[in-house]
Structure formats: structure tokens, C-alpha cells
Amino acid sequence: xxxxxxxxxxxxxxxxxxxxxxxxxxxxxxxxxxxxxxxxxxxxxxxxxxxxxxxxxxxxxxxxxxxxxxxxxxxxxxxxxxxxxxxxxxxxxxxxxxxxxxxxxxxxxxxxxxxxxxxxxxxxxxxxxxxxxxxxxxxxxxxxxxxxxxxxxxxxxxxxx
Numbered sequence: 440x441x442x443x444x445x446x447x448x449x450x451x452x453x454x455x456x457x458x459x460x461x462x463x464x465x466x467x468x469x470x471x472x473x474x475x476x477x478x479x480x481x482x483x484x485x486x487x488x489x490x491x492x493x494x495x496x497x498x499x500x501x502x503x504x505x506x507x508x509x510x511x512x513x514x515x516x517x518x519x520x521x522x523x524x525x526x527x528x529x530x531x532x533x534x535x536x537x538x539x540x541x542x543x544x545x546x547x548x549x550x551x552x553x554x555x556x557x558x559x560x561x562x563x564x565x566x567x568x569x570x571x572x573x574x575x576x577x578x579x580x581x582x583x584x585x586x587x588x589x590x591x592x593x594x595x596x597x598x599x600x
Contacts, residue, residue, distance in 0.1 A: 441464070441506060441597060442457055442460060442461060442464075442509065444554075444596075445509075445510060445513065445591050446513070446529070446531075448553045448554045448591070449513075449514070449531045449533065449553075449587055449591070450531060450532045450533070450535065451513070451529055451530065451531050451532070452527070452529070452530055452531075452532065453518075453527070453528075453529035453530075454520070454525055454526050454527040454528060454529065456524060456525045456526075457518070457529065460505070460509045460512075463505040463508075463509070464502045464505045464506055464509070465499070465501070465502045465505075479493055480493055481493075506592065506597065507592045510588055510591040510592045511588060511592075513529060513531065514531065514584050514587050514588045514591065515584055515588065517529060517530040517531065518530075531587075533580065533583045533584065533587065536549060536550070536583045536587075537579050537580055537583055539583070540571075540576075540579035540580070540582040540583055541576060541579070543568045543571040543572050543582065543586075544564075544568050546571060546582065546583065546586050547564050547567050547568045547571065547586055547590075548564070550586050550587060550590050551564060551590065554590050554591065554596050555590065555595055555596055558595065559590070559593075559595050559596075560595065563593060563595055566589075567586055567589045567590060570585055570586075570589060571585055571586050
């Protein structure tokens with residue numbers, strides 16, 4: 440679902456051949472671990488007094504790094520085609536966001552609306568705005584990519600609300 444959320448939010452065109460990336464995140468789309476999908480039914484929350492919490496087992500440090508690496512790849516370079524298995528690859532169309540690049544605060548607000556339903560904290564917004572301002576104004580597309588990468592790789596985007 441994370442991959443789909445990133446691609447939808449950032450106006451992607453994809454051939455859909457992304458199972459390598461989902462497998463790297465510990466969730467091979469076509470091979471769930473059980474009939475419970477990727478939720479291990481007996482998982483107990485660490486420090487939770489024995490409470491069951493299967494959804495808390497989905498993320499770990501390796502999956503977190505794989506997610507950040509996926510976002511980096513899709514935002515900054517795209518996923519190239521590789522015939523015959525990957526006929527068109529995956530790319531983003533960020534052109535709609537480029538006019539916002541001259542106004543970092545508006546760019547961050549626009550992306551936060553698309554990606555976090557405006558639930559991103561003020562601290563996160565200000566930190567990303569400062570990072571966008573550090574990118575030269577002449578590099579409008581790089582400003583957009585920087586903001587998109589920082590939001591999509593943030594915990595506030597990855598925890599769906």
C-alpha cells in the first residue's frame with residue numbers, strides 16, 4: 440500500500456512491475472506469509488503488557504530503509520524500463536508542482552495536502568521548507584523532488600491517518 444500511496448500522490452505512470460521493491464520491504468505482493476496477509480496474528484506488542492498487535496510487526500529497520508530507498512529511486516531517477524519484464528518503467532509527472540517551487544512554503548503545503556491530508560506537523564513543514572529553500576531557486580524541479588522525497592520518506596506520511 441505504501442508504494443501505491445507514493446505513486447498516486449505523485450502522479451506516476453507505471454507498468455506496475457514493482458514486486459522487487461515490495462519484496463525488499465518485506466511484503467512480496469504475490470506471496471503473503473499467511474491467510475492473514477502480512478499481519479502475523481500472534482504478534483504481541485513489545486512493552487505492551489502482552490497485548491496482541493499484528494499491525495505493529497509490519498515495520499522494522501530493514502523495511503524502513505527499503506522504503507526510503509524506494510522513494511529516493513522513484514523521485515530522483517524513476518524506475519527504468521527493462522524489456523520484456525518492465526516494458527515502460529515507472530516515472531513521476533511533477534510538472535503540476537513546479538510553479539510552486541518559487542514559494543517553498545506553498546510547495547510544502549501543497550504536497551502535505553496531497554500526501555498527509557494536511558496532518559503534517561508544523562515542525563515537519565518548517566524543516567522541509569528550510570531544506571527546499573537550500574536548493575537553488577533556479578532548480579525548480581529539484582526543489583519539488585526534494586520536498587516530495589522528504590515528505591514521502593517521513594513517518595508522518597507512512598503512518599496512514
